[in-house]
Structure formats: structure tokens, C-alpha cells
Amino acid sequence: MTPELPRRAVLIGAAAVPLAACGQAAKTEAPAKPTPGQVLATAADVPVGSGVVADGTLITQPTAGVFEGFVARCTHAGCALSTVTDGKAVCPCHGSAFGLDGEVLRGPATQALRPRAVAVRDGQIVVATADATS
Numbered sequence: 016m017t018p019e020l021p022r023r024a025v026l027i028g029a030a031a032v033p034l035a036a037c038g039q040a041a042k043t044e045a046p047a048k049p050t051p052g053q054v055l056a057t058a059a060d061v062p063v064g065s066g067v068v069a070d071g072t073l074i075t076q077p078t079a080g081v082f083e084g085f086v087a088r089c090t091h092a093g094c095a096l097s098t099v100t101d102g103k104a105v106c107p108c109h110g111s112a113f114g115l116d117g118e119v120l121r122g123p124a125t126q127a128l129r130p131r132a133v134a135v136r137d138g139q140i141v142v143a144t145a146d147a148t149s
Contacts (some may be wrong), residue, residue, distance in 0.1 A: 055133065055142065057138055064077065067099065082133055086130075091122070091123050
């Protein structure tokens with residue numbers, strides 16, 4: 016005779032497995048390790064007042080001609096950031112939001128994004144120097 020599981024236990028388990036898988040996929044994805052001089056994007060790919068994520072780097076252009084780079088990992092739990100919408104990068108795991116300057120706009124994260132040096136060369140955004148935070 017096979018013991019029966021309570022219906023509640025089955026439902027809770029069925030709901031938890033897909034959620035856990037989604038969180039782990041975003042969190043455990045291997046971080047990119049860009050090298051100095053590596054081309055990340057073209058300057059034209061990064062809209063003014065917005066940003067893009069390329070090779071593990073969040074590149075923003077808060078004002079025309081000013082580009083900033085950050086490690087595209089949430090400082091709360093290390094989840095990968097993948098997009099910028101309405102002037103902010105939102106973590107897909109727990110909803111932390113970061114501004115174009117890397118500062119925390121909404122928690123649970125409490126620390127700003129780690130900077131990554133970028134430069135514009137011949138219209139391309141490149142990794143400017145090696146950083147210890149990649």
C-alpha cells in the first residue's frame with residue numbers, strides 16, 4: 016500500500032519547483048569576464064536616458080555623450096540584470112531597481128552596482144581596464 020501525500024503538500028511542492036528553477040537560472044548563470052579593449056556595444060546602441068546590458072556589463076548613457084559601466088549583477092543576491100526599462104535596471108529575482116548611475120532605487124538591494132570602467136573609442140563602447148569586480 017502506498018502512503019498518500021496530503022493534497023496541500025503536493026500543491027506547495029508543485030508551485031515551488033518552477034519558482035526555484037527560475038531563480039537559480041538567473042542567479043547561477045556564469046558571469047561574463049570582459050577583457051580590456053573588448054567591444055561591448057556601439058555608442059549608438061545605448062539610448063540617451065537609458066542603457067543596455069552586454070557581456071555582463073550594464074552600459075548607461077544618463078546624458079548625451081556620457082557613458083557609465085557597471086557589473087550587471089544585483090548586489091542583493093547576485094542575479095543577472097538583463098534589461099533597462101524606463102531608466103532603470105530591475106532585478107528579475109527580487110525586484111531591486113537601479114538607476115542609470117548604478118544607485119539603488121528600490122530594495123531589497125542596499126548597495127549600488129559595482130562600477131566597470133568603459134570608454135568610447137571610434138564610436139564603440141569598450142572595456143577600459145581590467146577590474147577586480149568582474
